Amino acid sequence: MNLLKMTKRAFGLCLSVVLLLGCGKEEYPAVDLFTWKAKVDVTAKANLTVNIENGAGASGGEGSAKVIDNDFNSKFLINPYQSNFYMQLSFPSPQQVASYTLTSGGDAPGRDPKDWKFSGSMDGTTWVDLDTRAGETFSGRNLTKTYSFKNLVLYNHYRISISAVSSGSLFQLSEWRLIEVPAEQQ
Template identity: 40%
Template sequence: MKGATGGTANDSAGNATNAKRAFDRNSQPQWLYEGTTGWLQYDLGHSERVQRYSVMSGSDDDVVPRDPKDWQFQASNNGATWTMLDTQTDQVLAERLELKTYAIENPASYRYYRLNITANNGDGTFTGLSELRLFAPGPQ
């Protein structure tokens, strides 16, 4: 299983430069979003069957309240109509740079994947994470 790479990142603020930080396989710098809800999206440029994904908490200089707490992991083939693949609630990444992996129960091939964050762990201004990783067997 390989990590999905070579695509294009974006976020709900339309800041592709900031969003690509979450997909660069480097915990520094991290994706930091001004807001307590929002989404982080990856366009693979082709369809792949992502079977699991990982979320890495913020770096040593960040705080737990900014980490995502509740989210929906979604997929699309057109970037407009989204299918729910996974939902997580009450997630706490207590350690800095902690990596948690989530399996997708019924994976299928999609071009776009996004983490739609519906709540962070309490920060009133920012949400952040170091990495969002997608794992797929290869191009379909």
């Protein structure tokens, strides 16, 4: 009986020592639980400017503010359209944009953008072409199309220069959105 008590005490003492010393604990690398990155619409962070405005002004019924109001039922319209027309979004801090969307207006498909160039700039003066499109069409009204490209550079300014519309002398667009895309998703 004495031997059994001594064995239990020895085992208890050994177990205590092992627990205090870590009992052969395996080391696992530290993992950040929030490493997943998503595509993010960054349009709301920016200030919009255009070189040709609607006759009623930016806040008018079809003024430029409508193109970034996140409402597909409103639109930006200019009359007359000119082939040097552009819209620009400027950010207070650089953004890494690798995708954008355009949503056609609710009427008259001839007013849709057809040819354009999407560019980025650090200073608003020197521009780098990121995406160029020609002969684009929208198969429906208030239709959103996404355009993606590779871009790992963070720019303060993004511009879309629309050099042609489908037909006629007017331009319309319901929405223009800029999307930040993580490098691993490009």
